[in-house]
Amino acid sequence: xxxxxxxxxxxxxxxxxxxxxxxxxxxxxxxxxxxxxxxxxxxxxxxxxxxxxxxxxxxxxxxxxxxxxxxxxxxxxxxxxxxxxxxxxxxxxxxxxxxxxxxxxxxxxxxxxxxxxxxxxxxxxxxxxxxxxxxxxxxxxxxxxxxxxxxxxxxxxxxxxxxxxxxxxxxxxxxxxxxxxxxxxxxxxxxxxxxxxxxxxxxxxxxxxxxxxxxx
Ligand SMILES: Nc1ncnc2c1ncn2[C@@H]1O[C@H](COP(=O)(O)OP(=O)(O)OP(=O)(O)O)[C@@H](O)[C@H]1O
Numbered sequence: 001x002x003x004x005x006x007x008x009x010x011x012x013x014x015x016x017x018x019x020x021x022x023x024x025x026x027x028x029x030x031x032x033x034x035x036x037x038x039x040x041x042x043x044x045x046x047x048x049x050x051x052x053x054x055x056x057x058x059x060x061x062x063x064x065x066x067x068x069x070x071x072x073x074x075x076x077x078x079x080x081x082x083x084x085x086x087x088x089x090x091x092x093x094x095x096x097x098x099x100x101x102x103x104x105x106x107x108x109x110x111x112x113x114x115x116x117x118x119x120x121x122x123x124x125x126x127x128x129x130x131x132x133x134x135x136x137x138x139x140x141x142x143x144x145x146x147x148x149x150x151x152x153x154x155x156x157x158x159x160x161x162x163x164x165x166x167x168x169x170x171x172x173x174x175x176x177x178x179x180x181x182x183x184x185x186x187x188x189x190x191x192x193x194x195x196x197x198x199x200x201x202x203x204x205x206x207x208x209x210x211x212x213x214x215x216x
Contacts, residue, residue, distance in 0.1 A: 004062055004158060006023060008023060027186070091136075095132050099150045100149055125176075
């Protein structure tokens with residue numbers, strides 16, 4: 001079953017065509033990369049999928065259903081996680097633990113269950129030591145890994161990640177790669193990281209001048 005797909009998606013920003021008719025789909029359990037030069041439209045594509053950018057023409061489908069209104073995209077945002085290119089756009093809670101607990105609490109899960117999810121996720125990314133730290137005091141690499149972790153605690157069906165390995169040291173890079181390999185969540189990873197692209201045998205799409213095509 002396709003989770004998310006697009007048909008002939010066109011977007012303009014400041015009267016410039018940024019996405020020029022993008023056709024794409026990702027199924028349950030599927031993991032894919034999008035690469036391509038700076039300014040090609042990769043971030044704009046992810047933001048359009050999440051409903052943050054106005055669609056000029058074309059359609060986004062969630063599980064085969066066309067998303068038309070803001071309320072449709074709101075429902076989507078409860079099921080699909082988005083890791084921003086800049087972690088500062090994402091992190092807002094006073095501490096790492098509260099950041100991780102936010103999404104499951106909003107979902108209405110019981111305190112005990114939220115605690116379980118938070119503990120499991122802290123352990124998964126080896127960030128137990130950051131539990132009580134204010135998010136604004138984290139290093140760049142720590143912010144990046146915490147922003148992936150806090151999206152995971154919402155227990156999404158699919159995660160869109162924008163340059164998730166930027167600024168990670170080799171230990172954290174390996175942890176993230178291991179998570180990518182082992183998770184059952186579908187993943188759409190935008191990256192320039194050649195080592196990551198070469199080490200995971202996933203399909204690769206290239207965004208070039210607002211057009212998307214499969215290159216592997
Ligand atoms: N809010 C905006 N208003 C106007 N133009 C924008 C806006 N956001 C992005 N753009 C332009 O849209 C084009 C695509 O930008 P986008 O951030 O999607 O590229 P990208 O492929 O993610 O690049 P990078 O690899 O550098 O992150 C660029 O030319 C950029 O300047």
